[in-house]
Amino acid sequence: MSNATASIITIGDELLIGQVIDTNSAWMAQELIKAGIWVKRRVAVGDDRDSIWNALTEEAEQADIILITGGLGPTADDITKPLLCDYFGGKMVMDEQVLAHVTHLFEKVFKRPGPLLERNRRQAEVPDVCTVLHNARGTAPGMWFEKEGKVYVSMPGVPHEMKGLMTDEVIPRLGKRFVGAAIESRTLLTFGIGESALAERIKAFEEALPSHIKLAYLPNYGMVRLRLTGSGPGKAALDMELDQLFLSLQQQIPDVLVTNRDEPMELVVARLLLSSGKTMATAESCTGGYIAHRITAHAGSSTWFRGSVVSYANEVKQTLLDVPQAYFETVGAVSEEVVKGMIAGVLNRIDADYAIAVSGIMGPGGATAEKPVGMVWIAVGSKSRVQTKLFQFRFDRARNIEMTAISALNLLRLFLLEEHPAS
């Protein structure tokens, strides 16, 4: 039993001139894999008739399912819908259900005064050779075409509209249409070991893997994720095989293993805190609120996260975190003394059990001879115990902020493991 394959075509000049980063494709790929469909290729083309037409033809030679996003907006730079109509040999017709939905959205939800614009009315026109898919979240409907055994689905490129359509309409329909082998994967996260050294340590494991199971290395900001992906006729047997291999893999790298789930560092910290009913706070200088943002991006974080003082100006470190003014004149803001003081201060001001404090130079400006760009002091701790560590990161501001956040969360993780070794 083989798996259906998909190709994703994204349409829009904005993708080719780099003004928009394509986050849709990654999300779509994850959902397709869960449904047992491999993504074979992704192609981005501009708002150009020939380019789109050729992409449709080419991708149909490579995959069973062609998912198309973008090019369906109400403005004149959108040429996709008439092209799809021609490509599949239909003619445009008004869909009364879609028209009612578009009218409802503009009148009741967007509350735009006046009659429906002609350009919005036209959003309810669809080729008569497609199955219309209801887009609850927006004005452009999804369209499902079939031709020579291949399925083509066109969706708007607005991420939350595409997600709604995929979840409610496309994935369930594809699930009925294509039944393939199970695809399963297991992902773990390591910290503090490079890709090469890691590969060296698990070389024998990797070489002994059966051919239907692949190991991938995904390095990212000082972390390397390892992913085992397998496919097989039966989900139960595949799950058992993967579980066994995954356990064996973990046992070979206990010292660098952060988590055996596909989750970000902050959710590892979250589980450690939740298991002992504890909470945390952050005192952030150079990360400027980014650690708190990473944490609060997750629903339910209010259970274990209390708040943060973003002490970007040194004066705020004094007034809200009680760091003695003298430190700034002697050791300076980027110092062990200051991050220790920030921990004490934030735990004094915010009722939390543990805290993270960071102070560093993110660049490109702000460096001195003694304190280069990328130098960061991190402290983690409780009211009774604090650990500090000096880091020297490299390259650009965005990377330094990211590295600081991940390193700080990892230090707190290790600190919590020492406090509650049983977790």
Place this chain on the structure above:
Amino acid sequence: MSNATASIITIGDELLIGQVIDTNSAWMAQELIKAGIWVKRRVAVGDDRDSIWNALTEEAEQADIILITGGLGPTADDITKPLLCDYFGGKMVMDEQVLAHVTHLFEKVFKRPGPLLERNRRQAEVPDVCTVLHNARGTAPGMWFEKEGKVYVSMPGVPHEMKGLMTDEVIPRLGKRFVGAAIESRTLLTFGIGESALAERIKAFEEALPSHIKLAYLPNYGMVRLRLTGSGPGKAALDMELDQLFLSLQQQIPDVLVTNRDEPMELVVARLLLSSGKTMATAESCTGGYIAHRITAHAGSSTWFRGSVVSYANEVKQTLLDVPQAYFETVGAVSEEVVKGMIAGVLNRIDADYAIAVSGIMGPGGATAEKPVGMVWIAVGSKSRVQTKLFQFRFDRARNIEMTAISALNLLRLFLLEEHPAS
């Protein structure tokens, strides 16, 4: 004079299973356009010999320049380099300069003990038919191939390594090799008007555009960016023509125009603050530090941003922002009273001229009958004047956080314009 075209091939299973979002391509496209090179297509393929081989052949039929990222790491899932060697008919040889660089990196920078691993040594092997491009930031060198008038460049997929290679090596070399027509663009940002309504207002302008200038609509989180892009033989004449059209476009939409630069909302606020020598702070509940993070992601923000209190727990709103406890029992945390109190509190605690305060329900949990998911109170103001506004956003947590941040920054922008109309 026509422009050279490029196609970007990204290699890696991780891109097809959705575990990594491709941010490289957008950055590359921006740099290429500045060099007068249009990106025609982007293709992502897996770590599979046939897929990569076919992509090379196909893209060479479409573009003059084929840029390849990924597939060059030190682990066994990387098959790209030997494939490129075969494709261009070469054989692998050790490059002594690259070997010296790799050895230096592991010994001096990564400080890894022991001799160089064989897998790292192999990173210094290159096909003898390529020009080696020095990768100052990592171990995998860039490789420049030429075949039948087309240029192919292979680079590692690690973003900051790819960026270093593009800036230092690839773009300068492409600039010498391909001289094309100038490509220029102008981008403005609108807020508070939908794509359709905007298109309706500037319909006559759009229809009168000459064929070598295109207008694109880029909607994103309540904002629509409008971009004029043109190409022409002379940069000076094109600049003048674009400037004139761009000015005319701005004059038609003064009420919704946020900025006539291609910049995010927070940098518009920054310029307003800088022009009057003022500073700001934030008091964030539901955004959890995200507004502060957006601000501090920009170098130089310490000039106009002082800090933030992330009062995720209500208790922090009381202790650090002096919001009366009674509010939480009467009107609740998501209320006009509380965000007003947060403004007063944060400006009392942090020495800034202006502040933003937000409190809302981001979902999926936390909603009540009176306070649904997406309900957010935002306040902006100074010690002497505060404005508040109630918002009702829709859909998911990530989108609600984003919409809240942008709406809050926009409210402060309008507030600052009222304070200093001359700005």
